[in-house]
Amino acid sequence: MLRRIGNWPLLVALMVVALGAHPADAAQTTIIDVTNPFIRKIPIAIPLFKPLVENAQAAAVSDAGADMVAEMLDFTGYFKIMDRGAFLEEPRILGVSGTSLNFRNWTVIGAELLVTGGITVAGDSLKMELRLFDTFQGQQVVGKVYTGQLKDERRILRRFCSEVIFYLTGQRGFFNSEVAFVSTGTGNKEIYIADYDGRNPSQFSKTRNITISPAWSPDGQWLAYTAYAKNNPNLYVKHRRLSQGFEISYEGLNITPAWMPESSSSPEVEDKRLAATLSHEGDQEIYLLTGKGKIIKRLTSSWGSDVSPTWSPDGKKLAFVSNRTGSPQVHVLDVASGQTQRLTFEGRYNTQPSWSPRGDKIAYAGMTNSQNNIFVIGLDGRPPIQMTANSGNNESPCWAPDGSMIVFSSTREGAARIYVMTAFGTDQRRLLALPGEQTNPKWSPNIESD
Secondary structure (H helix, E strand, O other): OOOOOOOOOOOOOOEEEEOOOOOOOOOOOOOOOOOOOOOOOEEEEOOOOEEOOOOHHHHHHHHHHHHHHHHHHHHOOOEEEOOHHHOOOOHHHHOOOHHHOOOHHHHOOOOOEEEEEEEEEEOOEEEEEEEEEEOOOOEEEEEEEEEEEHHHHHHHHHHHHHHHHHHHHOOOOOOOOEEEEEEOOOOOOEEEEEEOOOOOOEEOOOOOOOEEEEEEOOOOOEEEEEEOOOOOOEEEEEEOOOOOEEEEOOOOOEEEEEEOOOOOOOOOHHHOEEEEEEOOOOOOEEEEEEOOOOEEEEOOOOOOOEEEEEEOOOOOEEEEEEOOOOOOEEEEEEOOOOOEEEOOOOOOOEEEEEEOOOOOEEEEEEEEOOEEEEEEEEOOOOOOEEOOOOOOOEEEEEEOOOOOEEEEEEOOOOOOEEEEEEOOOOOOEEEEOOOOOEEEEEEOOOOOOO
16 A cells, blocks of 8 residues: 655745645555665656746756756665656656556556656746656655745755655655764864755854864754864854854863753753763763753763763663773663663774664764774664775764664775765765865754755
8 A cells, every 4th residue: 555645844935735635545554664674776767847838947947856856866775766768758748647647658667656747937936746656556646736936946856855755654754954064174173064965065163173073953953063162172052044052161071962852842942951971070971961051960970981972762861982891882871760781792992873763773883903884783682783894984873864874974985075875784875075074974853944
């Protein structure tokens, strides 16, 4: 059975209307099992979209739109994008609705899914009619009309691709997310932000010093990070769009921030919670802070250094790195009881944990043969699985908001760059390349208000 699309919040300044909704089916199941490491890529045809008005601008927008949808869906690793040279008919000529299509012409070439689009451009106004068809059932399964401005084209297509992924997997995907990372392009380590696919990178911090460890708040509106702006590692919290921010400075180290999953619906930053490593009492221990830096309580208390916290999705547990057993290893803290258990035992140097949004796995960087590689370990006691090998140093893994991909840094091409791979280690490719080196990526949640 096929999964019907749920409701999706409207983008600001965009109007969205459903096309041809179908009755819900009580026995619906997902088409793509995102937990299956042997998932088969689905052949999908994405022909050029049809300009519904005859002008050069509409034709250019139509061509670019189809290419962008193909790139976005290909990025997920779920699809095999079919060669347009194999198509037996052109919706651009015949029409984009189901009544205009001969689905046999698509199934015979192996296309299981088909995307069509009709584009209207009038001045700066843009209207996009976008559909997804199941070619074997011969029916439309996603259909939306988006109305906005020409500048909204990429946002509209991200929204449509999110609908496609939700229909197929039951998850919202990551198309409305961003990646923060550290780059040395200015001569200093500064934090940058780019779209989920590496497009539109821009400098976020301007400390002109060492700036590291970006961390996204649960609503995606705030970034916490460590900077040496005053010759001491202090924490800074800054709004991603507005000129709002503040400093958290205790004596000694103030490092490795990690926002607690949202426990309050309040948009105010002081109502959020933040874990971070502080050393004002001597040892490097992890503390729970308010969003503005007031200490709520000390979370760890042990000989050695406790750093790099990462929260479970329910906020009840915290994984972190500690050398309390001699070498750096990943440990898990139950926040309510205060009980701690060691998670990693293979390897002598395991750091940089990142808890999966699905709650069942933790990715981390582990040293093997004098190189760092990415590993994923479950919480069920099974051995870790190595994701990278024979490709330079691979560090700082971080999960996509839907848990389907992992972003990380790697020196496999020489200078450190940002890469992505599926949650099972496949489809590894570079996300972007800027002057200098890029490290320490952190994937944001989906930012619904954009």
